[in-house]
Amino acid sequence: MRSSAVLRRAIRGVRWYVRELTxxxxxxxxxxxLQKGHPDAEVPSRREFERMRTDRQEEDPRQGFRCC
Structure with missing residues (x-):
């Protein structure tokens, strides 16, 4: 493999890792x-998804107290 291909592969790996970590x-x-299991369902926007996710986390008593 050429060094540029190795570098691109390393960058893709780091990007994948950071996206999964965060x-x-x-x-x-x-x-x-949704597309696989519920093809007729409306796909929420990224903002709607994050709001649903935050609301679900705040409603879960296992999450504990959030100050901010």
Whole structure:
């Protein structure tokens, strides 16, 4: 493999890792889930998804107290 190909592959790997670590890819997984299991369902916008996710976390007593 050429060094530029190795570098691109490394960058893709780091990007994937950071997205998974920060849960940036959660929306992508949710959209894929809806399209596969519920093809007629309306796909929420990224903003709507994040609002639903935040509301669900705040309603869950296992999450504990959030100050901010």
């Amino acid at each position: 849960d940036e890819s959660a929306y992508d997984r949710y959209v894929a889930h």
